Amino acid sequence: xxxxxxxxxxxxxxxxxxxxxxxxxxxxxxxxxxxxxxxxxxxxxxxxxxxxxxxxxxxxxxxxxxxxxxxxxxxxxxxxxxxxxxxxxxxxxxxxxxxxxxxxxxxxxxxxxxxxxxxxxxxxxxxxxxxxxxxxxxxxxxxxxxxxxxxxxxxxxxxxxxxxxxxxxxxxxxxxxxxxxxxxxxxxxx
Ligand SMILES: Nc1ncnc2c1ncn2[C@@H]1O[C@H](COP(=O)(O)OP(=O)(O)OP(=O)(O)O)[C@@H](O)[C@H]1O
Ligand SMILES: [Mg+2]
Numbered sequence: 001x002x003x004x005x006x007x008x009x010x011x012x013x014x015x016x017x018x019x020x021x022x023x024x025x026x027x028x029x030x031x032x033x034x035x036x037x038x039x040x041x042x043x044x045x046x047x048x049x050x051x052x053x054x055x056x057x058x059x060x061x062x063x064x065x066x067x068x069x070x071x072x073x074x075x076x077x078x079x080x081x082x083x084x085x086x087x088x089x090x091x092x093x094x095x096x097x098x099x100x101x102x103x104x105x106x107x108x109x110x111x112x113x114x115x116x117x118x119x120x121x122x123x124x125x126x127x128x129x130x131x132x133x134x135x136x137x138x139x140x141x142x143x144x145x146x147x148x149x150x151x152x153x154x155x156x157x158x159x160x161x162x163x164x165x166x167x168x169x170x171x172x173x174x175x176x177x178x179x180x181x182x183x184x185x186x187x188x189x190x
Contacts, residue, residue, distance in 0.1 A: 033174040041044045043167055044076045051080020051172060053190045054159075057183050058085050058139045060108055063153055065145035069160030074143040077161065078112055081141055085110050094143075098127045108109045109138035116143065121150035157183060 009146030015148040054064070064081065066074045075093045087102035087110060094100040100112040111132045118124060129151050132140055145152060155177030162170040176179045 019111075022037065035181045037173040037184045037187055038174055039171050040164065041073075041169050041171060041182070044073065044079040047073050047076045047161075047169060047171070048080030048083065050187075051077040052084030054157075054173075054183070055081035055084025055086075057186055060137050062138055062139040062179065062183075063133070064141045064159065065156050066141065066143050066146055066159045066161070069163065072161040072163050073171075074161055077159065077171070078141055082110060082112065085139070099132065104190070105162065110136065111135075111138055111140045113140065113142040115147040115157075118144075118147045121148050122139065124148040124151035127155060154180060 012098070013140045018112075024098055030043075039050065041050060042165065058064070058081070058166070064169070065078055068074050078093075079091045085102070086104045087106060089100075089102050091102060092100070094112050095116060098114060102110040102112065104110070113127065113129065115124075115127075117125070122129070129148060133140065133153065145156075145158075157180040158173045158174045158176065162172075164170055173184060173187070175184050
């Protein structure tokens with residue numbers, strides 16, 4: 001392998017930065033130091049690859065929030081997460097149905113919510129979001145989480161995607177809670 005190719009692969013596969021300088025607020029109270037993984041992807045497949053790494057780490061009770069503008073790559077990342085988690089069904093956008101439910105051979109579930117068309121946390125009841133969060137056998141993945149922020153638990157992984165150019169996206173993952181610190185530590189090792 002050439003040095004240039006090795007450098008390119010290393011650039012593609014390692015997070016650009018990982019630090020621990022932010023804090024997670026609940027009201028105006030600091031509740032967690034936030035761990036951060038910041039990386040760029042250079043294709044949809046590359047985003048799916050990172051999603052699959054994250055999905056493989058999910059357990060029931062986990063909450064993954066995926067934010068970003070239209071076309072930022074939220075559903076692309078979610079597809080990778082579902083694949084890495086082991087979904088038996090095809091993973092696609094729940095924009096029109098609000099919630100997709102995926103199953104796995106061990107009986108666990110992954111809920112994939114698109115909150116784009118919800119106005120506020122009160123609307124979260126209309127898609128039974130509290131019940132989805134209470135399911136002891138399910139993890140939850142939500143696009144447009146800011147729409148229903150007040151209905152989400154303070155412990156969560158927040159993934160923000162940003163469009164850089166046609167093929168490049170910035171992905172910033174911030175943990176809120178020790179469970180998600182652990183997740184980001186595993187991703188740094190990936
Ligand atoms: N690096 C990349 N990561 C993710 N998607 C990419 C990347 N480069 C190009 N794309 C393309 O960008 C588009 C992202 O669409 P996607 O549906 O995932 O976005 P979204 O954030 O879910 O949008 P919406 O809010 O409209 O549902 C896809 O067409 C994908 O192929
Ligand atoms: Mg989408």
